[in-house]
Amino acid sequence: MSFDVRLPIGLLFLAIGALVAVFGLVGAPPAPSGENIDLIWGVVMAGFGAVMLALAGLARKGDLPPPPE
Template structure:
């Protein structure tokens, strides 16, 4: 692989997640179907991004992704 695709995915999700969750906290409170979806889903996206970055870091240290077998 040229680069680990989990790296851009992780960075983008972390950035979008923090942006949206931050707006959910600091912006005017809008509830959809009774929940602050900006905060909740922004948080979910940020956590997902962090997990992707962690996986990419683990892979770089050779602890994931066995080489192709044939």
């Protein structure tokens, strides 16, 4: 069984993305153009983390081939 890097990467991006998104909701004022950059990128990072976790879960179940070594 080989080490799948998608699991820790997914956890890392999900946790940091959630923290950045919460900071965007609570603490950061929107940019002068009106969009809340922290909220947008927090959601993007959390989404990327969720995709990595889903791919790691599919590989563990055997639906995907393991990553090349």
